[in-house]
Amino acid sequence: MQMTYLEAIADAMRHEMRRDDNVFMIGEDIGTYGGAFKVTKGFLDEFGAKRIIDAPISEAAIIGSAIGASLNGMRPIVEMQFMDFITNGFNQVVTVAGTTAYRWGLPVPMVVRGPSGGGVGGNPFHSRNSEAWFAHATGLKVVCPAFPDDAKGLMIASIRDNDPVMFFEHKGLYRKIKGEVPEGEHIVPLGQARVVRKGTHCSVIAYGSAVHMALAAAEALASEGIDIEVVDIRTLVPFDQETVFESVRKTGRALVAHEAVLTAGFGGEIAARIADIAFQYLDAPVRRVAAFDSPTPFAPTLEQAVLPNAEKIQAAVRELCNF
Amino acid sequence: MKSTQRSSGKPASKSTSLLTADQRKELLSYMLMAREFDTAMLRLYRQGKAFGGVYSQLGNEAVSVGSAYALDRDRDVLFPMHRNIGSHFVFGQDLDQLMVNHLAREGSQMRGTDGTGHYADPARRIYGNVSHLGAMIPVAAGFSLADQLRGITTVSLTFIGDGGAQVGEVHEALNFASVHKIPLILIIENNQYAYSTPNSLEFACERLSDRALGYGMYGTTIDGTDVELVYATCLEAVERARRGEGPSLIETRTMRMRGHAEHDDFSYVPKDLLEEWATKDPVETYITRIVRDGVMTADEVKALRETTLATMIASIDRALERAWPAPEEGFKNVFMSI
Ligand SMILES: Cc1ncc(C[n+]2csc(CCOP(=O)(O)OP(=O)(O)O)c2C)c(N)n1
Ligand SMILES: [Mg+2]
Numbered sequence: 001m002q003m004t005y006l007e008a009i010a011d012a013m014r015h016e017m018r019r020d021d022n023v024f025m026i027g028e029d030i031g032t033y034g035g036a037f038k039v040t041k042g043f044l045d046e047f048g049a050k051r052i053i054d055a056p057i058s059e060a061a062i063i064g065s066a067i068g069a070s071l072n073g074m075r076p077i078v079e080m081q082f083m084d085f086i087t088n089g090f091n092q093v094v095t096v097a098g099t100t101a102y103r104w105g106l107p108v109p110m111v112v113r114g115p116s117g118g119g120v121g122g123n124p125f126h127s128r129n130s131e132a133w134f135a136h137a138t139g140l141k142v143v144c145p146a147f148p149d150d151a152k153g154l155m156i157a158s159i160r161d162n163d164p165v166m167f168f169e170h171k172g173l174y175r176k177i178k179g180e181v182p183e184g185e186h187i188v189p190l191g192q193a194r195v196v197r198k199g200t201h202c203s204v205i206a207y208g209s210a211v212h213m214a215l216a217a218a219e220a221l222a223s224e225g226i227d228i229e230v231v232d233i234r235t236l237v238p239f240d241q242e243t244v245f246e247s248v249r250k251t252g253r254a255l256v257a258h259e260a261v262l263t264a265g266f267g268g269e270i271a272a273r274i275a276d277i278a279f280q281y282l283d284a285p286v287r288r289v290a291a292f293d294s295p296t297p298f299a300p301t302l303e304q305a306v307l308p309n310a311e312k313i314q315a316a317v318r319e320l321c322n323f
Numbered sequence: 324m325k326s327t328q329r330s331s332g333k334p335a336s337k338s339t340s341l342l343t344a345d346q347r348k349e350l351l352s353y354m355l356m357a358r359e360f361d362t363a364m365l366r367l368y369r370q371g372k373a374f375g376g377v378y379s380q381l382g383n384e385a386v387s388v389g390s391a392y393a394l395d396r397d398r399d400v401l402f403p404m405h406r407n408i409g410s411h412f413v414f415g416q417d418l419d420q421l422m423v424n425h426l427a428r429e430g431s432q433m434r435g436t437d438g439t440g441h442y443a444d445p446a447r448r449i450y451g452n453v454s455h456l457g458a459m460i461p462v463a464a465g466f467s468l469a470d471q472l473r474g475i476t477t478v479s480l481t482f483i484g485d486g487g488a489q490v491g492e493v494h495e496a497l498n499f500a501s502v503h504k505i506p507l508i509l510i511i512e513n514n515q516y517a518y519s520t521p522n523s524l525e526f527a528c529e530r531l532s533d534r535a536l537g538y539g540m541y542g543t544t545i546d547g548t549d550v551e552l553v554y555a556t557c558l559e560a561v562e563r564a565r566r567g568e569g570p571s572l573i574e575t576r577t578m579r580m581r582g583h584a585e586h587d588d589f590s591y592v593p594k595d596l597l598e599e600w601a602t603k604d605p606v607e608t609y610i611t612r613i614v615r616d617g618v619m620t621a622d623e624v625k626a627l628r629e630t631t632l633a634t635m636i637a638s639i640d641r642a643l644e645r646a647w648p649a650p651e652e653g654f655k656n657v658f659m660s661i
Pocket of ligand 2: 376484485512513514515517518569579
């Protein structure tokens with residue numbers, strides 16, 4: 001069935017809420033209003049106010065109570081109105097959720113999800129890509145889908161997962177990206193990358209919105225006779241390094257791309273691992289394309305300048321191929 | 324009773340006769356366990372055998388014992404803080420297991436990943452704290468919320484200090500709990516100091532329980548050295564919670580009779596303040612009452628106290644005989660599954 005990225009996420013959550021009474025949602029304006037981006041439109045009518053909880057503007061209380069409910073056998077889905085506001089609940093995620101399995105051996109099957117990313121004139125406070133913070137935190141799984149079918153399958157896997165999952169939805173993809181999504185049960189296990197375009201000259205390893213930039217770059221480069229392979233890692237934690245290495249061993253060149261800022265981004269981790277394990281297969285250094293190290297600016301001219309795009313990926317690939 | 328009791332600035336003080344002689348004996352025995360746990364841990368510290376901080380709860384026995392005693396330990400749930408060892412005993416924690424957890428030896432419920440009272444024991448309905456003050460209050464609220472969604476009332480009892488009460492998460496959790504009528508009891512243990520910082524530099528209101536008014540929940544400030552008063556006040560909070568009237572905020576006034584932890588000589592605390600509070604020692608004053616009311620004789624209390632201390636020391640010794648956890652444990656269980 002054709003669905004937008006947003007519809008696929010809603011479909012996954014509805015599927016799980018119908019299937020398992022322990023799944024409930026908590027967030028801001030998710031009930032009557034259906035969420036700032038309308039992801040939970042109609043949920044209140046179907047599931048009632050006990051399972052679709054409109055909470056005060058209290059990110060720490062929202063996430064903390066979801067953790068407590070997890071300890072008591074529930075599987076909460078937390079909506080951050082914008083992923084940027086996770087900073088207000090950071091302590092709960094990192095200090096409490098991320099340490100519970102290690103310290104207590106107890107599951108915290110909570111999903112914290114919400115719109116992240118830029119490119120939509122969101123300003124510095126509605127555009128951030130903060131996934132790397134959580135990959136660095138220990139004890140958290142980090143998911144960044146790029147396509148509707150993956151968004152659904154990864155969401156269902158995340159809800160059923162016994163660890164806390166940070167689920168980054170790219171708000172720019174919500175209504176822009178449409179695709180075929182299996183109806184009913186559809187699971188994409190966490191920790192499996194997907195080769196979304198086969199190629200021979202250079203591997204572009206990306207996730208989230210950068211996958212679409214890489215695919216657009218691939219089209220343009222194909223006309224120049226450069227054939228790139230695009231690997232969508234889909235989840236940062238767990239990280240499927242095998243699929244990445246396999247691709248790099250084949251192409252001999254690696255470019256890592258993400259929309260998040262460059263320094264200490266997850267691309268650095270991917271590049272380091274490729275350099276460590278696949279060094280002997282490389283014909284060129286591992287390069288990264290990412291955002292300039294700044295907050296995401298507001299005016300479109302500035303925002304487009306600092307964020308990565310298909311042209312920046314093309315330029316980097318050309319350099320690697322001519323190295 | 325929706326509104327907070329407005330203050331004259333002085334904590335309420337009243338005695339109760341809700342308790343049978345056996346219950347009063349039991350309360351005293353838990354308080355002695357808390358007190359002698361400290362005696363034994365201080366001894367260990369002086370011997371240089373303690374590991375990590377030794378946070379004495381001297382002066383707080385009545386709060387942790389009296390409050391936990393008001394709960395139904397088969398239904399309710401405890402989220403203790405760092406000066407609530409007495410509540411662990413009330414909730415039936417096995418002494419040897421507690422010591423092994425505290426001292427992070429092989430067999431710890433935390434496998435050596437953490438120590439002190441931070442462990443969780445779901446079977447005993449105890450979920451320990453993290454170091455970050457205030458962080459577990461929304462978690463405690465969420466535990467009860469889960470049962471509320473199932474139509475069950477599970478009271479969560481948790482604690483925070485006069486310093487920790489200034490953390491933002493406390494505000495969020497109380498407001499959230501009040502809006503959703505969550506059966507949460509938060510005790511603010513006002514022991515006059517937060518590490519070296521006195522009340523005057525932590526908050527500017529008269530009573531910390533006055534904040535309850537702003538949340539639309541019940542609040543009161545009481546003498547935290549009177550175990551029966553703490554019990555009676557918490558019992559009322561439990562009953563309110565079971566009637567669906569939501570959370571309660573109880574400030575207990577006590578004195579931290581030692582340093583923040585044993586490394587701290589607490590020379591910043593005026594001597595006369597300590598002397599004044601020493602006359603209100605919760606254990607000693609309760610012993611006086613118990614003996615006066617003929618519940619136990621002074622000799623019986625003395626004997627109980629001695630065996631309690633001996634039991635604590637023996638349990639510590641058994642814990643210390645155990646090996647440290649195997650280093651491999653450090654690499655396990657970061658995730659439930661990966
Ligand atoms: C959020 C946070 N900040 C700082 C600390 C360090 N710290 C641990 S205990 C403490 C003092 C706590 O005082 P209070 O809340 O009054 O509790 P008490 O120790 O007096 O029982 C401090 C500052 C901490 N654990 N958590
Ligand atoms: Mg204090």
